[in-house]
Amino acid sequence: MKILITGFEPFGDYKVNPSAIVAERVAKDVLAEDINIDTFYAILPVSFKRARELLEKLFNEYKPDIHIALGLRPGASFIAVERVAINIMDSRIPDNDGYQPIDEPIDPQGPPAYFSTLPIKAIVRKLRESGIPATISNSAGTYLCNYIMYLSLHNSARFGIPKRAGFIHIPLPPEDAVNRRDLSIGIPPSMSIDLAVKAIKIAVKTAVEYFNKPDERVPP
Amino acid sequence: MKILITGFEPFGDYKVNPSAIVAERVAKDVLAEDINIDTFYAILPVSFKRARELLEKLFNEYKPDIHIALGLRPGASFIAVERVAINIMDSRIPDNDGYQPIDEPIDPQGPPAYFSTLPIKAIVRKLRESGIPATISNSAGTYLCNYIMYLSLHNSARFGIPKRAGFIHIPLPPEDAVNRRDLSIGIPPSMSIDLAVKAIKIAVKTAVEYFNKPDERVPP
Amino acid sequence: MKILITGFEPFGDYKVNPSAIVAERVAKDVLAEDINIDTFYAILPVSFKRARELLEKLFNEYKPDIHIALGLRPGASFIAVERVAINIMDSRIPDNDGYQPIDEPIDPQGPPAYFSTLPIKAIVRKLRESGIPATISNSAGTYLCNYIMYLSLHNSARFGIPKRAGFIHIPLPPEDAVNRRDLSIGIPPSMSIDLAVKAIKIAVKTAVEYFNKPDERVPP
């Protein structure tokens, strides 16, 4: 089973993107731990144009069975397993190439949305049973995260690569949160990289376990 | 121009649903203030079955040009103008009839999502210019609010009634928030009914103003 | 009964200070409504030096029986009735004169703290019964708000003017919150000026009612 794990490079005023660190560590750890899982990771540029190009290249060359895309969700206190990607780009800030699409479709011919084909309910259940704050999220936003999730599911629907795809958001790491300040809550929530790595390893293994069976049907 | 404004009856441990109060007050105020707008309001049951029946009856009998659906979003500090409804029902708690759909489509033949046809960017801009906390929201959840938004846009897409539809979430009123307690923030945020009424009146008038012109293209 | 209500002028990036608006409106409303209460309000400069001078002048000339000091607490979703003022100045930002005391006592000869002599429990109970989010707060910070509370109680303890004193924090108004963004919660919580005015009027009347009797002994 071939699994692609992607993270993103830094953007905005986030000097480090924990999704890149976690993608690399999880890919390497799982590769070393499980002989049946062949992992591969990539750090996507925060560029609508270049991220799409790299993603298509990865799909064509590597032909992953599963794609788990990771991204940063500042302000979250939990792992957010995304349920759905929507066919829109609507950016609060320009991407790292200076491109800022406003209310444009990702693919004018594409469907309005795709639901994740990862076992999102099983992943959340296993994370919570492991003591890791996690929840289903119903929006991956309208920036690069939602875009990559949509593109991956769009490629899957049209070409069968990957066979399963989805997106998981991780919180700020403590070393970044420490320098920020929310009016309501003081320093915003964070999650240590170690715990995020543990979480995404569980997600990867759960995606493999449920590859050929339906997701659990439990309340969100 | 005929405008239907809907709210919901109480559910869960929310003894009063501000969306019902606001729907009624806005409908009556706008009717009294603007001779060109014919408003009508209804309080929908928190029942997947009965809400659908009432909504279809309202569409058939009243044939609204615009449907603005309102609902409660506990914990929000702002008016949330919803961007998209998704084709799923996934309930954390049963509805008021004891029905709790888990990961079921609203319509197995329907598209995966509908985007609001209200001028959501113009509404948020006008609310903020009026000093009212407001934002685009990318998820109406997976319970009754998302369901009604989906059904309204689904009816619009298939039968042309209503011509424009969308959903707006309002915060807890202060008199409800006062009895709740968040670990992180103490008493959760709230918005006075008076301010929510002012906000939804602006939304109604903006929906009328933009009925025949495209929404603004500004960042979210 | 003579009541002094104080607010503060703007500071930092808060262009308007709701405490000043609320102080003025409450003072005028109560004066008009209740023949037995003689209210007076003043807007204190956000200057350690000038605020103390004005406060002493107000005490000497007006000789208030009660001093209710108001201030802004950005990020709060509720009225915060302060319990205690501590003998320290420790400023995150300079005051409006550019003075920024760090870990200095307000009065090296003064006691380490004073407890409010307002009926804080009765005020919170009445606010909550009126549907207004309110709570006892155990810290007025270490900037101007705590300083004024300490000075007022210090003057009261030494010279008997005022006879009762305390501090109440109010949230950001919606028109200010709308332009801010917390990572964790989006737009931070707010409270409309109208509701804050209603709250402080209740506080004033409760302070008068309990002037000669002890505060209620109920859990915080």
Next chain:
Amino acid sequence: MKILITGFEPFGDYKVNPSAIVAERVAKDVLAEDINIDTFYAILPVSFKRARELLEKLFNEYKPDIHIALGLRPGASFIAVERVAINIMDSRIPDNDGYQPIDEPIDPQGPPAYFSTLPIKAIVRKLRESGIPATISNSAGTYLCNYIMYLSLHNSARFGIPKRAGFIHIPLPPEDAVNRRDLSIGIPPSMSIDLAVKAIKIAVKTAVEYFNKPDERVPP
């Protein structure tokens, strides 16, 4: 140098109290790592009566130079280094013996407050430089945490044991936060036990380093 580190046993609906786990781990780690520091830990009962008795016994028998008391602050996303303890007990819930003091002084003859004699500014600076979310807190509440901090500083002021004392609050651990839900923020913030242990070890070492020199004078 003898250092007493205390935590608390569980209370309310918190089945595990991370302060107890962290106190034990820090005491053992520091003892093993640093030959010049003699650490000792104790888990205090959540009982006003029995906690005082145990604390006095520990002071008399062990005669610590420094007492660092730890407690749980649910909802916090950061280490909170407390600045001040106030002479009051005001309990929202009964202690584990069923005792619930309301607005009673800890010691009717004691001063209204004590300031921490730990180097709170240096501790916060070092924590933040180590990437650990941390802040000065101006209130340890009015329950057991504030009580123990007051008692320790009161004993220090009267009898010279301990010579330095203070209180540090730690967040919920992830495995507890996962089962809770805030309206405003979803799952409340948390900090892994590993990171909290690292933080308190830094606090202990900083307390030793500054034992004979004044705290830093930097903004809070």
